[in-house]
Amino acid sequence: MDEAADTVLAVAKEVLDTIDSASNALAPLKAVTGPALLIYKKCKDFKADQKKWRELSERILKHLACVMSLMPNSSQNPHPELRNCALELENRLQQILEHVKQVQSGNTVQRYKNYIIKNDAVEEDTRSFDDALERFKTSLNILTTLEVSQINSILGSMPDLDSLVLAMSDLLREQTNTFRADLESARRDIVSHISGPNIVDSLPYADGVSFRPNRGCWPGTRVKLLKEIANWMSAFDAAKSMEIFWLAGVAGSGKTTIAHSVSKQAELNRQLLTSFFFDRGYVEKSKPNDLVSTITRDLASFDPQIKKALEAILKRKPSLRSASPASQFEHLLLAPSVIHSYPKDKCFVIVIDGLDEGYDEECLDILTRQAPQLPGTFRFFVTSRPQLDIVRAFHPIPVIQKHTMSIRGADNVDDIAVYIRQRLSDIVKRPSGWPGEHLVAQLIERSGGLFQWAVTAIEFLSHRVNKDKALAAILNTRHASAVKMDDLYTTILNACPWDDEDFAAGYQQFMGTVITAKEPLSISAIQRLHKDPNPDAGTIFEYLASLLLGTDSDPEPIQVIHLTLREFLVARFSHVSPLPKFHLNERLHHTIMAQRCLEIINQDLTPDMPYLEFLGHTDSALPVMNREQLPEALYYACHHWSSHLMEGEYLREEMIPALQIFASTRLLYWIELTVAFGVLPEGLSYVIHWLEDKSYYVNFASMML
Template identity: 30%
Template sequence: MFASLQQDFHDAIRIDTHHIVEQMAEYASLGDMPHAKGASLNVEGICLKGTRKGILGVVSDWISPGSKLSGRQPILLLTGEAGTGKSAIACSVAVDFAALGCSFGFKRGIQERCNPLNLFPTIARDLAHFDDSFRRALCAGVGNDIVRQTETSLESQFQNFIKNPMAGISRPILVVIDALDECGDNDKQRDALIKLLTTPDKLPPNLRFFITSRSEDDILCHFKGANKDHILVKYMSEISSQSTSADISLYIRTRLIDDCQPKLKDIDDLCCQTLARISQGLFQWAFVACQQIARPPRGRTSRERYDKLVQSGADLRHDSLLDYLYTDVLCALFEDDEEVMNRFKSVLGVVLSSLEPLSLTPVKALHETLKQSDEPYDAGDILRYLGSLLSGVTDTNIPIRPLHTSFLDFLTDPERSKRFSVDMTQGHNNLLLASLRIMKRDLAFNICKLESSYVMNEDILDLPKRIRDYIPEHLSYSCRFWARHLDVASTNGMSVEISRQTRDLLEPFMNEKLLFWLEALSVLGGVTLAFQALAIVARVFKSVSTVFLES
């Protein structure tokens, strides 16, 4: 009896081990497919319990397998203006129905997450982890095929990564896409994606898309045009103002009274109701206001911030409410002083212009190269007070990004932000200079201190640790993105007048650091970036192309 049980146990282990090895091989065969890190929606962004019941109920009914709408209208678009809480609803749907599929949140300003070409491969790889049948079909179609996995046609991507693998799956699969309006700096790719999502014969019969977006003309035109009976469009404005006000009031009360520790002096239920009324249905206004009141700036009390926000928000037009809020918050934090304003713009330029999200440590390191050595401040001195508007300002492990796209839009529009406006072109130029200075200072031969140059990277077992030890984040970022900043900073990829600083840094880099840079890219797995970077340099810096070619 015991011997029989023992044999069954060993057989089960062998079967399980074989299955694990098989899975690992399948995942490895998909390694060339792009995957946008951090694009999945998660529990941190969901609606407060008890709020948004009406619209969440509508979405739940639409998703239900027994619903007539889910079969006849496989796409539901929820659209509305900035700050009304669409992303929180998308997060709630993604979390509540996680067993049905996956999610992708577009994010303007984050290169990986605003590129339409990353949508379908990321969804496919997430579905491969979620469904064994889908993974096997995907591997059978594109496994170990670098050409297909790096396809740049959205239609081919959708066919190979989504539609073909789903052919043998009968159960419904839900994909949540948040902030469709934030996809793409390339108008052609954006237009191609929107057309693909709104063409009924392109979609597998069991695939459902729940999509949120601002009410932008090109999106509404495609989703509401002729022959769009397969699309259900819901508007945030259709939610009753009484329901929205009650939800915002509950949210504010929870943040400022129920969950706030220590308790705030002179903030009561009447204050919460007043703030809810002034918010005019904008959850983003309520979020920032609560942050400001719960954690007021130095030398201010919670009640003083409350009074100021109520005063500045009273009688404002709905479309200017967020702008006045952001202006009020920044005015309270930074004096109307030219030196302080220059520091603010310089630091925010680094944060907003970075091509991948950076945490506080690399932001400080990059910005340090841009200021005078005798200036007694660092980027953290500016960022630490912006916790109501930016993530990661006090935690070195969390990327620093605007908490809401409306703040990014505000800062980059001089007509709206006025003296607080951030010049993104200058930001890219500054990051180019910072990257070149860091590479000039830090790149060296055999930077990871490898014992032999004859061993393949994949055979160096401790290479990830060596990278962490010897190539800090700011150097890694500089090696991978300096040329992209050069490209963006120059008009239409061509520079009319190149700054002398950039020229002075580029020539010694090409002469003295080029091979060290290629070595660093190699261990970082980014050698292909070198070809793109050198092509950009040759195009933009025509007058120094001879130096480049000789190097």
């Protein structure tokens, strides 16, 4: 085994040495191979106590060798996207090299101190390298060059990672000029399509993050605050700088509901430019990557003069389509020609809800350093929990006005009282006055100023037959705000029929799907993903209606009522024994979802579908599809199966047949369908990365043999 490992390293080093010494090698490759070889050289003689650094250097060599073997032998200028990805990879390698030098520097005592400090950096360096390499691989579209039969041979015969590396290197060299040609042709068609008059529309756009008009504040509540915000939005001055209205509050205080109302009012006043609602529970709503590009596209739709200025910039610099959000903000939104085209008599309102659920350092830098350079016609309304990073970033910025949600304040308590009284009168068909002023007052007091608690409690009451018993259970919850929502969730879940085996199984099946779904799904799509008509998803969700949104209408996607519910079901009891019956094992349900998605693809993605079998035909125009042309469950399965596989707990034995069928009969169709949606397939990169974890791969290989 050691001899085989040495052979792999020798092959990998030979590949990188050849590229590094070649005069005609592409510049991005030489920039990457140089630091990689230097890292390996410095780490190979490390002592045993620094084994992790040696392992990282060997990992870098192996993985880069596989990637570099795919590059064409050409001295042509590389595509800007490839240059950007190579630059990122080079920066990561330079950082790792700097860490290695620090570990080696100084006398024995200093080196020991550096080891203690920097050894913890190995794991972070490994992750950053993997991330950068993944983007570099995707830009090359490496992993889609494999033929189906050869994928099967690799998956079924490789006993370990080192053998996999060698086989992959040989195979990828052979296949580079075959299937790649078809995909590159498709890529050219896409680029040609987006380089015309619709170039602004080629910018990434975040779907499903906009406000919902029906999720605003209850009539008669938040009146004073909403009026203050409306006056602030209208009091813009083009001659001054933009302003940010930051509404900070604890979880459950009602920030998101207010954001929906602000968005709705701004839209009615023709002021709303963009509404962006972050949601940590869904991967596409939990990252700020597309925030700036979404705002840019909305600006282009808002005013034709702005669109004209943006088009001119993108035609000169098409690489901005895939640039970082900060670069897009700087070169698009803050470009002099674009700023000059902003109308001075219109207010642009941008609503960002739940910033704490999706921010990163770059996002905070954009809001605190770049956004203040916009003219005073821009108004940003931002909500978040008072997270320390956000508080520190926002505090010194003059254009940011902080408003804290005081859950104990008189206005907030009065609003909750209005809501509870009106909702009780609407849902209770009894003699007037139930349940009595004393119990109503207790219910208001028990909310502790958390509007979300009041909403969830009333929804629970509305779905119970014995409302006296339900009210007594609610009033028996604890007072401490930290556990108040947890106690309410426990009360509601304990009222479900857990003695019914069908309900218990259906709860795990369908709520597991809701919790792990990468985007919200309708009831019918959830049912389809699980194939069997029994148990019925709609029936299960009826018991859980007070905890979910969208149960009243099938086309409406199902979502948890609040982020705290997801945290409660997944994380709160993960280390408790025995686990409560309503606990959900997130990784297990990712594994189940991966299998369900593969089964849907294998069954529903057939060659007689439109838009397929266009690769390899030079006379075939590139089709353009949208999600409405596919059944919801199939669209979801094609887009997210690999993500679920990566995040799963383990490889289930019953998943092997589904993977075999997919690899042998559906892989090409899946690639074609993905390309038809305007993106290049990245799922295989996730799968191969997953297989490269030896513990997974050996387990998988042993079951295949």
